[in-house]
Amino acid sequence: MKLRSSEWFENENAELTFQHRSAMRAMGHNPESFVGKPIIGIFNTWSDFNSCNYPHRELVEHVKRGVLLAGGYPIELHTITTPADFMKPSDLMYRNLLSMDLEESIRSQPIDGVVLLCECDKTVPGQLMGAASCDLPALQLAAGHRSSGSFRGKTVNYGTDLWKYSDDYKAGLLSEEEWRELERSISCSLGGCPVMGTASTMKSLSEMLGMMLPGTSSIPATHASRKIAAEATGKRIVEMVRTGLTPSRLMTEAAFHNAIKLLAAIGGSTNAALHLTAIAGRLGIRIPIERYAELTEDVPLIVNLQPSGSHSMDDFYKAGGLRRVIRNLLPLLDTSCLSCTGETIGATYGGDAPGEAAGEEDDVIAALEAPFKKQSGLAVLKGNLAPGGAVVKKSAVSPELFRHRGRAVVFEDYADMLARIDSEELDVAPESVLVLKNCGPVAIGMPEWGSIPIPQKLLRQGVRDMVRISDARMSGTSYGAVVLHVAPEAAVGGPLAVVRDGDWIELDIERSTLRLELDDAELASRMAEWRRPEPRHKRGYPRLFAEHALQAPEGCDLDILRPETKADAAFVPPVVGRG
Template structure:
């Protein structure tokens, strides 16, 4: 129609270039793979980034789901191109999958930047896949949507429902305490993880895909669909349809993932009893857009936000129960009075309009999803502890801490590294009581890539006495499926000379969650004297990407991104397109 603006597709630089030689080269290359130019020229080309492999059971359903995404793209008038990235199977990547989150984001960013793509679908599920993809998408700022694979089914062990993740840690303690036999342990191995998909609890995967939906980067109502449900395929097709529309509307990540949207996401973490890893990932994603989230904001914004979701590890139910009770749509609807309802969802509507309508009643919903007026726990969210032991902050999940340990003073039992801890933690000669504070050093981002070693095992001698929680401190992370009085992400980390480096067995440590303090009971002069005598350990990584990560990784309160990937401002965050010329 006359006066109607015509969308200029980014891909036209490759396929409709004024330089006839370039157009010939690119169209010819597409023909070689069976892509007829008549089928794709002038249509939005959608890059579908698939992150499954044969090690990643969480992401494996995308091997099939991608075909439904393609169908949706075609039905909406776009043209799908499937692409593959590295995958981050948390079960297998050692010592830590966190460092590979950044590599995944680089893989996506550079693949988008350098190739003829107009919009992006990101196929995610496993813990670091979700934030890594969002980081890459944020850096490019082309229209993008995520599609989760969905959570796996709960298992059954001796007539009881068991969930991979939280129940694994509980039964591991029982096994170490002699309450499970070797035959029991083998039977549990065969029954706890009996289908594909992410962990069926509110661990890091479930937390991050919920936050993706809250940020407007996933279709409303799709983050909590089980992997085995037919609705997951319907969501895949709908995602393919919607991304084509988003390209035409130029609805980009920077218009969805605003500072206010990140504030909403932080509040959602508290309502869900979500993973401590969210503090690292949200900070990293926001940083790619030039948005800074001071670590203190995670506590300030969640003041007065109670726990309204009764899922493991903070509660008792599973993701299957969560879905049956109304899922994330129900949670966001109940949380709306605390949110900025003017933020956009990927539909182009506000979240107030998207989630504000009444929902039908669901079976047993009050046992799984509560309201702000009748929460499961009043204290939730992340406490940000500061003091002379963590000058730049440390993190603990309030909803997962035993109430008796909200305030604690105890003497340290120190492990200088993970191998030292493994060698001594279950020894009957270890001098330890439940009142001690277990301290693990040299497991932060620079030292080891920040693996999930922070949930230090309860010593076997104490497990046999019935102890199931005690205060633990480290510069590492822990699995989002874990629980307990575990203080994580201590910054600065030990290997770069943070005060954690000089803690000795027998030192007194005080923690107070209500006052958000973590203190080593030594005066400043003694801490300074010990630091002067301290010798930095040799770095573990001598070459390759792990060395690059160690040399450029930011500390936990800054999201553990690489400094070379973090813009200094929103202006610097703007996407720089490539020069399309002869290859």
């Protein structure tokens, strides 16, 4: 086995070897301790702003111990982190930047294998994108989900329950005192959102792709097993270096198809459609947006978690977690795909989970034959309003809104929506269709603004869902008849740009259509009058993102990071010479 790090530390050029070993000695690393051993780069993403990833400040030590026990040598590094609560206007932009940070840190330094410490929404896909581009042995370790809170005798979960109680507060059903009490109660520990939001979804998909140790994606942040998983991850990555088990061997086209089916079965986040497409794209694998609907047509919802169901991630873990879900789903999967253990997923997940009786189902995880909902996965909508496609999460839509026709209430941008959504003068009814423009990747980085708030005057009438359409994303913890990722986006001249108040819009989820009721001549006339807005950003990374971001159906990656063919995806190593 020839280690990549030997180019730095065992080079035939004595001057280079001297320089690199001497630099390591300056930090207390004795060459006798690391030369000839797999050097494992452990990439950390905690910060004082990121409560989701903060547990990695401690977990990293357990990873290091595992690496040492397996005969490797651990080196801790840091990349940017993406705290979804704080990064404005959108953390999606910085997913790509994180992937670049990771890729170039790996490329340019003496690293043989990688452990990626993740949790919050964009760290998981951003790291997988970077790992795919490098194709060195890599494993992810999640921080785990936070505990559920308690509010006036009821269990509450950060994320989904926040949106529900927010509607009650706006409707006058929750007092100011109760609202402040909820703030103190709903988020009471470190870790990711305790529901099947984007973080839990992407951790689950990472495990399905073979990039996380089996059974580790759904362990709570506060559970001792999380530390044991950290040590096991450190051990396993050393073996993966020795056997050459790389991301391209794990994240195959068939593995992505498995992940898409799992996405439907767990009622996962709509954001996953962007992320899986972007990760696959780094490997030269194309996932047409239609594939998300085609592959999940017969996949039911077998996980009863918020926002598509009622339970929390703690309940999910106690019921057997993702290992049990994958076992139940095996008849629909390509079981020849590999897990990071080097075994097939059929062999890895085919047996009972520890302490679990085969076939024992409950109100959290169901069998395929007795699902919680037959309608699951993402519906991919097309029509003259979204010629490039749009998505809606079927398991989160109120049944009566699967087919709907209504007049548009249009907001030109997010500021316009905030200014008018709760006005008593807003001409809106329960059957209206709320339309929000200029929130796509090029316009402003595609924030999670798509779950447009129900107007206050409708909330007071008891309305809790209505059709909403935008080129934005929504939080994976949100729910409702929310049509997202409309492409092309308004800012680049998609038909969404010319929708006006009072236009009739028809949504038909069963037929996968989204139609603006205008004849072709009128639509063409409006498009001819449309003028592209001035770029929001004149410099820096936001400008680079706006100039190079692909549209939602292509994952919103940067075109300069995506290989055109599988051959182009090959990792280009650095020339190791004098610095």
